[in-house]
Amino acid sequence: MVAGSPGAARRPVTPWPGRRQLRDHRSLPRGLSVIGRVGVVLRDPHPWRDAVGIVTAAESCGYEAVFVPEIEAREAFATLTGFAAATSTIRLGTGVVTVQSRTPTVTAMGAATVHDVSGGRCVVGIGSGSGRGAAGLASSGDDSPGPLAVVEEYARVVKSALAGDRVESELFGVRGFHLGLDFGERPRPGVWLAALGERMVSLAGRLADGVLLNWCTPERVAAARRTLAEAAERAGRDPAEVTVAVYARGALEVDEAAALAGLRAMTGMYASFPAYGRQFAAMGYANEAAAAAAAHRDGRPGDVPDALVRALTVTGGRAEAVARFRAFHEAGADLVLWYPVAAGDDPLGSVRATVLAAAPAPAG
Numbered sequence: 001m002v003a004g005s006p007g008a009a010r011r012p013v014t015p016w017p018g019r020r021q022l023r024d025h026r027s028l029p030r031g032l033s034v035i036g037r038v039g040v041v042l043r044d045p046h047p048w049r050d051a052v053g054i055v056t057a058a059e060s061c062g063y064e065a066v067f068v069p070e071i072e073a074r075e076a077f078a079t080l081t082g083f084a085a086a087t088s089t090i091r092l093g094t095g096v097v098t099v100q101s102r103t104p105t106v107t108a109m110g111a112a113t114v115h116d117v118s119g120g121r122c123v124v125g126i127g128s129g130s131g132r133g134a135a136g137l138a139s140s141g142d143d144s145p146g147p148l149a150v151v152e153e154y155a156r157v158v159k160s161a162l163a164g165d166r167v168e169s170e171l172f173g174v175r176g177f178h179l180g181l182d183f184g185e186r187p188r189p190g191v192w193l194a195a196l197g198e199r200m201v202s203l204a205g206r207l208a209d210g211v212l213l214n215w216c217t218p219e220r221v222a223a224a225r226r227t228l229a230e231a232a233e234r235a236g237r238d239p240a241e242v243t244v245a246v247y248a249r250g251a252l253e254v255d256e257a258a259a260l261a262g263l264r265a266m267t268g269m270y271a272s273f274p275a276y277g278r279q280f281a282a283m284g285y286a287n288e289a290a291a292a293a294a295a296h297r298d299g300r301p302g303d304v305p306d307a308l309v310r311a312l313t314v315t316g317g318r319a320e321a322v323a324r325f326r327a328f329h330e331a332g333a334d335l336v337l338w339y340p341v342a343a344g345d346d347p348l349g350s351v352r353a354t355v356l357a358a359a360p361a362p363a364g
Contacts (some may be wrong), residue, residue, distance in 0.1 A: 148149055202230075253357045340355050
């Protein structure tokens with residue numbers, strides 16, 4: 001159960017700028033009319049000074065957001081707080097933190113801290129992860145809730161806490177939690193959900209402020225957009241108020257063979273995860289996904305099928321990136337999150353080159 005304090009639920013979410021303009025690229029500012037709205041993702045644990053340099057360059061080149069996955073290196077909220085100190089306009093998102101990694105109240109406090117330090121620029125992306133996760137703190141046995149129910153309750157607690165509600169949750173053992181930070185006149189941070197399957201996309205439509213799609217073709221984005229819109233409407237929500245974001249991986253301005261080597265390795269790794277393997281199959285790449293998973297398990301990344309890699313990632317230069325971004329936007333994505341994959345003998349240099357090559361407002 002989530003209990004609210006009077007008036008707290010009326011606190012609006014941080015709006016995504018110009019969301020309603022996205023259906024007509026002619027109305028966007030110069031430099032965005034061709035490429036659409038784009039953020040950047042930083043996965044690799046580059047030296048801190050270099051990571052900050054990439055983020056500040058991204059901000060100056062028109063990227064609207066930086067999202068930080070939380071995998072095996074830096075903790076997401078501390079990283080975003082550091083980026084906040086070096087920037088002034090770029091949005092700061094977790095992409096994503098999972099329900100396994102921390103309780104929902106700690107996630108709310110982390111997001112609130114970034115939001116406070118940055119002057120209201122935080123977006124908190126939440127994912128299910130794998131295993132029983134944080135729900136194991138409060139439940140066990142055969143009647144434990146499934147992943148969808150866990151994510152729903154987790155997101156509800158985070159969203160309500162950030163709205164200023166006094167929160168209770170039997171599942172997570174939360175008793176009367178109330179976030180002490182006050183955002184003043186600033187809207188609360190947005191709460192976005194990472195989603196692969198239709199049920200999680202529908203949950204985002206019912207509950208969240210945005211959805212993070214991953215490893216998609218444009219056709220998959222279009223289908224997810226329809227699913228989300230239907231779920232939002234059934235819940236009495238305006239679908240236009242739910243941001244649809246999609247990750248787009250690529251390696252630009254490097255030797256094609258080197259770029260494909262890096263992208264094959266990452267594609268094979270994800271194909272080996274059952275949930276992603278199922279998504280690849282649902283998009284029409286069942287045989288390729290099975291071959292990619294086997295290649296990853298056997299230590300043969302060079303055998304990951306080119307057809308799968310090229311369908312899901314981008315090589316070449318700016319023209320190829322712009323074409324993929326346009327395809328995603330036309331399919332219904334509000335925001336493309338450009339995800340540089342390190343390639344070749346200079347991983348940091350390749351990431352920097354990939355970010356700059358696809359920038360909404362390139363230097364010069």
